[in-house]
Amino acid sequence: QTGSANTNPSDSADDEYITSVSIGTPAQVLPLDFDTGSSDLWVFSSETPKSSASGHVTYSPSKSSTAKKLSGSTWSIEYGDKSSSSGDVYTDIVTIGGFSVKTQAVESATKVSTQFVQDTVISGLVGLGFDVGNQVSPRPQKTWFSNAASSLAEPLFTADLRHQETGSYNFGFIDTSLAKGTIGYTPADGSEGYWGFTATGYSVGGAKLNRNSITGIADTGTTLLLLPDNIVDAYYNNVESAEYDDSQEGVVFDCSEDLPSFSFGVGGQTITISGDLLNLTPIEEGSSTCFGGLQSSADIGINIFGDVALKAALVVFDLGNERLGWAQK
Numbered sequence: 001q002t003g004s005a006n007t008n009p010s011d012s013a014d015d016e017y018i019t020s021v022s023i024g025t026p027a028q029v030l031p032l033d034f035d036t037g038s039s040d041l042w043v044f045s046s047e048t049p050k051s052s053a054s055g056h057v058t059y060s061p062s063k064s065s066t067a068k069k070l071s072g073s074t075w076s077i078e079y080g081d082k083s084s085s086s087g088d089v090y091t092d093i094v095t096i097g098g099f100s101v102k103t104q105a106v107e108s109a110t111k112v113s114t115q116f117v118q119d120t121v122i123s124g125l126v127g128l129g130f131d132v133g134n135q136v137s138p139r140p141q142k143t144w145f146s147n148a149a150s151s152l153a154e155p156l157f158t159a160d161l162r163h164q165e166t167g168s169y170n171f172g173f174i175d176t177s178l179a180k181g182t183i184g185y186t187p188a189d190g191s192e193g194y195w196g197f198t199a200t201g202y203s204v205g206g207a208k209l210n211r212n213s214i215t216g217i218a219d220t221g222t223t224l225l226l227l228p229d230n231i232v233d234a235y236y237n238n239v240e241s242a243e244y245d246d247s248q249e250g251v252v253f254d255c256s257e258d259l260p261s262f263s264f265g266v267g268g269q270t271i272t273i274s275g276d277l278l279n280l281t282p283i284e285e286g287s288s289t290c291f292g293g294l295q296s297s298a299d300i301g302i303n304i305f306g307d308v309a310l311k312a313a314l315v316v317f318d319l320g321n322e323r324l325g326w327a328q329k
């Protein structure tokens with residue numbers, strides 16, 4: 001068995017990717033953000049304060065004949081960007097890309113932070129990290145993918161995120177036609193709950209790859225490519241108008257700049273992110289100052305290969321072999 005779901009950028013800056021998920025009987029379809037950097041499936045619901053839920057599609061367990069309360073279970077999660085949510089737990093049927101998990105823990109939000117209240121294009125997250133990262137207490141729950149894995153043709157999924165166009169999350173199979181290059185594999189470390197891996201080096205423009213290993217995570221739920229300051233500086237030294245903007249909390253530059261590409265080595269392959277993909281968006285509507293897709297990871301303490309990097313590749317999240325595959329797109 002397999003599943004295949006389309007995913008779309010939420011806005012002109014490719015801030016998030018939205019995928020439709022069907023929950024309950026009859027189906028309640030919610031727009032959710034698939035997040036390989038976390039391990040909880042949580043949704044805005046009939047239990048979310050009305051003022052917070054305004055503008056969001058919500059899940060009502062009371063309207064689903066297959067919903068069951070997971071009695072005594074609660075959840076609470078704080079993300080690296082200080083956003084947070086918490087609530088109680090139901091189980092229900094959850095279908096993604098035509099593949100159904102009958103008894104999936106659906107974490108219903110009774111509290112959501114302002115970042116989520118304001119982000120009305122999504123109604124919650126689907127964590128695609130490792131089960132060890134699940135935040136349900138007293139008994140942690142499995143992710144949708146973990147529940148699905150044993151029934152899928154292969155225990156893996158792929159992410160094909162695209163700039164300003166429809167991409168896909170495929171479950172149980174690899175559509176190699178989505179990639180230009182060969183898929184290179186490298187071990188994945190799931191011990192922290194994320195998809196951790198080590199890149200073997202980087203280069204700016206078409207230069208030769210240097211051999212600096214970079215340990216980080218592949219995170220579909222993070223917009224940017226977040227790397228150490230020495231790499232960020234090496235890149236922006238090639239961008240004449242680049243400067244750090246305190247109010248934007250990142251490097252900005254003239255939108256008219258012709259940005260160099262950025263490449264990293266992984267699994268014996270070289271993934272090259274075009275300069276265009278590294279110019280994320282004007283800092284404000286109509287501004288001629290643009291915000292960089294590559295920013296510093298210094299104050300996070302972990303390097304994150306977010307959507308800016310993932311957009312350049314077909315990425316295979318291979319649970320069965322505990323490895324990540326990367327192919328140039």
Ligand SMILES: O=C([C@@H]1CCCNC1)N1CCCCC1
Nearest residue numbers: 035037038079080081221222
């Ligand atoms: O909370 C996160 C991210 C936030 C954005 C969405 N993906 C998960 N983590 C990953 C990086 C280390 C801290 C935990």
